[in-house]
Amino acid sequence: MRSSNRNIILYIVLALLTGLGLGLAYSWLLSPVTYVDANPAMLRTDFKDQYRIVVAASYASSHDLARARARLQLLGDVDPVGQLSALAQNMVAGNASLEQVQPIAQLATDLQQGFSSSPITDTPFVVVVNTPTEIDTPSAETFATETQTILEEDTPIPTLAFDQTPLAPVVTSTFAPRPTFTAIPASGVLFSLVGQDTVCDPGLQPGLLQFIIMDSRRRQVAGIEIIVSWTEKEDRFFTGFKPELGDGYADFVMQPDVIYSVRVVEGGAIVPNILAPTCTDPNGVIYTGGLLLTFQQP
Amino acid sequence: MKSSNWITIIAAIIIGIGIGLTYGWVINPVVYTDVTPDALRADYRADYVLMVAEAYQGEQDSETAARRIAMIGSESPDLIVTSSLDYAIANNFSQNEILLLQGLLTAMQTYQPQPVNAP
Numbered sequence: 001m002r003s004s005n006r007n008i009i010l011y012i013v014l015a016l017l018t019g020l021g022l023g024l025a026y027s028w029l030l031s032p033v034t035y036v037d038a039n040p041a042m043l044r045t046d047f048k049d050q051y052r053i054v055v056a057a058s059y060a061s062s063h064d065l066a067r068a069r070a071r072l073q074l075l076g077d078v079d080p081v082g083q084l085s086a087l088a089q090n091m092v093a094g095n096a097s098l099e100q101v102q103p104i105a106q107l108a109t110d111l112q113q114g115f116s117s118s119p120i121t122d123t124p125f126v127v128v129v130n131t132p133t134e135i136d137t138p139s140a141e142t143f144a145t146e147t148q149t150i151l152e153e154d155t156p157i158p159t160l161a162f163d164q165t166p167l168a169p170v171v172t173s174t175f176a177p178r179p180t181f182t183a184i185p186a187s188g189v190l191f192s193l194v195g196q197d198t199v200c201d202p203g204l205q206p207g208l209l210q211f212i213i214m215d216s217r218r219r220q221v222a223g224i225e226i227i228v229s230w231t232e233k234e235d236r237f238f239t240g241f242k243p244e245l246g247d248g249y250a251d252f253v254m255q256p257d258v259i260y261s262v263r264v265v266e267g268g269a270i271v272p273n274i275l276a277p278t279c280t281d282p283n284g285v286i287y288t289g290g291l292l293l294t295f296q297q298p
Numbered sequence: 299m300k301s302s303n304w305i306t307i308i309a310a311i312i313i314g315i316g317i318g319l320t321y322g323w324v325i326n327p328v329v330y331t332d333v334t335p336d337a338l339r340a341d342y343r344a345d346y347v348l349m350v351a352e353a354y355q356g357e358q359d360s361e362t363a364a365r366r367i368a369m370i371g372s373e374s375p376d377l378i379v380t381s382s383l384d385y386a387i388a389n390n391f392s393q394n395e396i397l398l399l400q401g402l403l404t405a406m407q408t409y410q411p412q413p414v415n416a417p
């Protein structure tokens with residue numbers, strides 16, 4: 001009798017486990033929950049990058065920083081600026097063109113500083129003036145509530161579109177100079193080398209060539225192209241891809257005993273004979289140091 | 299074995315299936331983290347196409363716009379834009395946004411993909 005009861009319990013347990021297995025197999029394998037209404041945060045990494053590129057391209061046209069920020073928030077990034085910077089760096093490493101990388105670097109910079117640094121739109125057809133409506137919920141429905149005014153192309157009113165940040169003024173249809181505005185240099189004004197310092201820090205990468213690019217008011221400038229050349233090779237990169245180190249910061253790793261020349265593309269002259277210095281630590285050990293080049297507009 | 303025992307076992311199987319389904323569908327369903335853009339909800343799709351339209355307004359590059367639109371579906375770009383335009387109109391997008399989408403739709407309707415030359 002006792003054995004019979006034990007068998008029954010065993011059968012019940014086995015039956016329960018069998019049923020559980022069948023249920024799980026059906027719900028996980030045969031008919032799993034399917035997502036047809038996914039949000040951008042669920043996208044695969046490469047599609048997220050493509051999404052960021054389109055956000056940046058859209059921002060380059062509209063200069064609507066609040067909307068660009070809201071759209072990036074849809075991706076669920078903890079550090080949207082860092083993600084954009086990493087994407088820009090990857091694109092540069094993948095030999096993407098300036099036209100492809102520039103909008104991403106510009107959006108990263110503007111998100112970092114909190115306002116649009118290129119508020120005057122150059123779109124050829126319509127000019128959009130956004131009313132300062134705060135966008136909290138980044139959905140298409142919310143976007144649709146924005147009040148917008150369309151001006152024709154030949155309306156000669158300089159048009160500004162700002163993010164609602166403490167630094168930015170309210171939207172206006174007249175051009176108002178702002179003391180905190182902007183780090184974009186005047187085109188054609190040369191950057192000249194104002195400092196060349198040897199950096200002996202064993203904690204830094206050996207041969208690290210650091211750049212700081214500043215405008216005439218000593219504010220760091222993002223998006224400036226730098227060319228480093230050596231023995232029939234060259235590397236091109238831009239300031240602003242590491243905003244945590246400054247908008248005007250860029251760096252490059254030199255090889256020991258290789259002579260480089262450096263040029264800031266924005267009308268700059270060539271700085272020749274750049275060589276990684278040798279440094280000595282307190283124990284007398286020799287190691288390859290770095291250089292800090294500072295360029296500034298006069 | 300008694301018939302009552304068989305009933306008990308079948309009941310246990312059914313209970314097990316119920317527990318399995320509840321666990322697999324409700325408590326711990328399959329989590330999708332790497333979905334493709336064609337699974338985006340309609341409003342996100344419309345906003346994505348609107349972004350492409352905004353970018354197209356500045357760039358005037360039909361090929362780039364078509365490539366970006368192709369990311370969110372296998373239909374032809376003009377059909378995807380048409381669908382987004384319908385959504386925009388039905389959901390009271392602003393006039394400017396609708397104009398942008400219409401501009402992109404016109405570009406996609408007239409866009410001819412460049413033939414790829416064989417090596």
